[in-house]
Amino acid sequence: xxxxxxxxxxxxxxxxxxxxxxxxxxxxxxxxxxxxxxxxxxxxxxxxxxxxxxxxxxxxxxxxxxxxxxxxxxxxxxxxxxxxxxxxxxxxxxxxxxxxxxxxxxxxxxxxxxxxxxxxxxxxxxxxxxxxxxxxxxxxxxxxxxxxxxxxxxxxxxxxxxxxxxxxxxxxxxxxxxxxxxxxxxxxxxxxxxxxxxxxxxxxxxxxxxxxxxxxxxxxxxxxxxxxxxxxxxxxxxxxxxxxxxxxxxxxxxxxxxxxxxxxxxxxxxxxxxxxxxxxxxxxxxxxxxxxxxxxxxxxxxxxxxxxxxxxxxxxxxxxxxxxxxxxxxxxxxxxxxxxxxxxxxxxxxxxxxxxxxxxxxxxxxxxxxxxxxxxxxxxxxxxxxxxxxxxxxxxxxxxxxxxxxxxxxxxxxxxxxxxxxxxxxxxxxxxxxxxxxxxxxxxxxxxxxxxxxxxxxxxxxxxxxxxxx
RNA sequence: GUCCCCGUCGUCUAGUGGCCCAGGACGCUGGCCUUUCAAGCCGGUAACGCGGGUUCGAUUCCCGCCGGGGACGCCA
Numbered sequence: 001x002x003x004x005x006x007x008x009x010x011x012x013x014x015x016x017x018x019x020x021x022x023x024x025x026x027x028x029x030x031x032x033x034x035x036x037x038x039x040x041x042x043x044x045x046x047x048x049x050x051x052x053x054x055x056x057x058x059x060x061x062x063x064x065x066x067x068x069x070x071x072x073x074x075x076x077x078x079x080x081x082x083x084x085x086x087x088x089x090x091x092x093x094x095x096x097x098x099x100x101x102x103x104x105x106x107x108x109x110x111x112x113x114x115x116x117x118x119x120x121x122x123x124x125x126x127x128x129x130x131x132x133x134x135x136x137x138x139x140x141x142x143x144x145x146x147x148x149x150x151x152x153x154x155x156x157x158x159x160x161x162x163x164x165x166x167x168x169x170x171x172x173x174x175x176x177x178x179x180x181x182x183x184x185x186x187x188x189x190x191x192x193x194x195x196x197x198x199x200x201x202x203x204x205x206x207x208x209x210x211x212x213x214x215x216x217x218x219x220x221x222x223x224x225x226x227x228x229x230x231x232x233x234x235x236x237x238x239x240x241x242x243x244x245x246x247x248x249x250x251x252x253x254x255x256x257x258x259x260x261x262x263x264x265x266x267x268x269x270x271x272x273x274x275x276x277x278x279x280x281x282x283x284x285x286x287x288x289x290x291x292x293x294x295x296x297x298x299x300x301x302x303x304x305x306x307x308x309x310x311x312x313x314x315x316x317x318x319x320x321x322x323x324x325x326x327x328x329x330x331x332x333x334x335x336x337x338x339x340x341x342x343x344x345x346x347x348x349x350x351x352x353x354x355x356x357x358x359x360x361x362x363x364x365x366x367x368x369x370x371x372x373x374x375x376x377x378x379x380x381x382x383x384x385x386x387x388x389x390x391x392x393x394x395x396x397x398x399x400x401x402x403x404x405x406x407x408x409x410x411x412x413x414x415x416x417x418x419x420x421x422x423x424x425x426x427x428x429x430x431x432x433x434x435x436x437x438x439x440x441x442x443x444x445x446x447x448x449x450x451x452x453x454x455x456x457x458x459x460x461x462x463x464x465x466x467x468x469x470x
Numbered sequence: 471g472u473c474c475c476c477g478u479c480g481u482c483u484a485g486u487g488g489c490c491c492a493g494g495a496c497g498c499u500g501g502c503c504u505u506u507c508a509a510g511c512c513g514g515u516a517a518c519g520c521g522g523g524u525u526c527g528a529u530u531c532c533c534g535c536c537g538g539g540g541a542c543g544c545c546a
Contacts, residue, residue, distance in 0.1 A: 011546090012546045047545055047546070108543095120473080121471085163474075174544085181544070183546095201540095202476085203539090204546090206475090206541045237539080267483080268482070271494095272484095274494055277494075295475080295477095296475090296476050297538085298483090300481095301497085304495080425505070426505040434507095440506095445506090446505060
C-alpha cells in the first residue's frame with residue numbers, strides 16, 4: 001500500500017450523528033491525517049424516503065464540532081445517479097448482471113415459500129436470469145453472483161476472513177427507481193473515488209465479500225478493509241436510541257468538550273500501550289494506527305467520558321471556558337455574556353463539575369438577585385441563632401472594611417483571626433456563611449465565594465439570611 | 471434458524487509461550503489533605519468463559535462447547 005491513503009466516511013443522513021458513526025469518522029480522519037492522506041466525506045442518501053437535508057446538516061455540524069475536517073466532499077450519491085447507471089449498464093452488457101422484473105410482492109412470496117420449505121437463508125431463485133431483456137419495463141438490476149467457491153480478504157483489524165459463495169445471492173444492485181443499492185453504491189463510489197482503505201463498523205463484514213465480487217465484476221481493484229468493533233450500550237446490545245444519549249449533538253448540548261469526546265471515542269477500540277489514557281489531539285495525530293485497533297466490541301461508559309471531560313476542562317484555560325460557560329448559562333435563562341466573573345467561575349468550578357452544564361447549574365446562583373433556592377437541611381442546621389453573631393460580624397466587616405481588607409486574602413486573614421478570637425474552627429463561621437451566600441453547604445473557598453457573589457450582594461444575602469433566623 | 475465476528479477485573483484496555491500467583495484507567499472503596507464540596511495524593515477491591523489437546527511450560531497456539539454481538543431488504 002502506498003504511503004498516503006485515501007479514506008472516507010460515508011454516513012447516511014437518516015438522523016443524528018451517533019456515537020458509533022462519530023468513532024468511525026474519527027478513526028478514518030486520524031488515519032488519513034497521520035499518514036498525510038486524504039479524507040473524503042460522502043453522503044449516502046440513496047434511500048430517498050429516509051434521508052433528510054436537516055440530517056445532513058446535523059452530521060456536518062457534528063463533525064465540525066469534533067474537529068474532523070474533510071478534504072473532499074461532501075459528495076452526495078444522489079448527484080451521481082448517472083455514474084451508477086453507467087456502471088450497471090456495463091455489467092448488463094457483459095452479462096454480469098441482468099434486469100429482473102419480479103415485483104417486491106413476488107420476491108416476498110418466494111421468501112415466504114423458501115422459509116416454509118425450511119431454507120436456512122433466502123436466495124433469489126434466478127427467475128429472471130435468462131429472461132429476455134425489456135429495458136422499458138419496470139425492473140431492478142441484479143448482479144450475477146458465483147454459485148460456488150469462496151472469497152477471502154485480509155482485514156486490517158480482524159485478520160483473514162473467508163466467505164462461502166453459497167451465502168451470497170444475486171443481489172439487487174439497482175432498484176426500480178433507478179438509484180443504486182448500498183452494496184453497489186459504495187463499490188462504485190469507493191472505486192471511482194480511489195478509496196484504498198475502507199474502515200467501517202464490523203457489522204459490514206458480511207457485505208464485504210459481496211462488495212469484493214462487485215469490484216471484480218466491474219474490473220476494479222478492491223481496497224483494503226478495516227472492520228472496527230461495534231460500540232454497545234450498557235446492556236451489551238448495539239448502541240441505539242433506546243440507550244438514550246447516543247447523539248453527538250446531545251453531548252455538545254450537555255456541556256461536554258469536543259476534545260473529551262474525541263479522547264473517549266478513540267479509546268473505544270484503540271489503545272497505544274498499557275497505560276496511556278489521556279491523548280491530546282497532537283498525540284493522537286502522532287500515534288494513531290489502525291494496526292492497534294482491537295477486535296472485540298466495547299461498551300459505552302458515560303462515567304469514563306465524564307471523567308475525561310473534567311480532565312480536559314481542567315486542562316483548558318479559564319478564558320477558553322468562559323464563552324461555552326456563558327452559553328450554558330444562557331440556556332438557563334441567564335445572560336452573563338461579557339461578565340468578568342465568568343473566567344473566575346471557570347477557574348473555581350472546573351474541578352467541581354463534570355460538565356459545563358453542571359458548572360452553569362451550580363454557578364447560576366452568582367448571577368441572580370439573592371439566593372433563589374435554599375437547601376432545607378443546610379438552612380435548618382446553619383441558619384440558627386448561634387450563627388447570628390458571626391454572620392453579623394462578617395457583614396459588618398464587609399460594610400466597613402477598606403478595599404484591601406475585603407479582598408480575598410485580606411478577608412481570609414481577618415476571618416482566621418476572628419475565628420481564633422472566638423476559639424472556633426473556621427468551619428463554624430464558613431458554613432453558615434456559605435448557606436447565606438449560595439443556599440447550600442458546598443462551594444469554593446469561602447472568601448472566593450464572597451468575592452464571586454460580590455461585596456454588595458454578599459451583604460444583602462447575609463442580611464436576608466439573618467432575617468431567616470427565627 | 472443459517473452465516474459471520476467476538477470472548478482478560480462491573481466497564482475501557484495492556485498482554486502475541488516463560489518477564490503475569492496478569493499491568494494501567496474509569497467506577498466502587500479506605501486514608502491523607504481541608505473552612506464545605508470537589509480536585510489532588512497514597513492504599514484496597516476485582517478478570518484470563520468452560521473442557522480437551524500441543525508444549526518442559528499456556529491468558530497467549532489448535533479443536534469442541536458455552537456465552538455475547540452482528541448480518542441475512544428494491545435500508546445503510
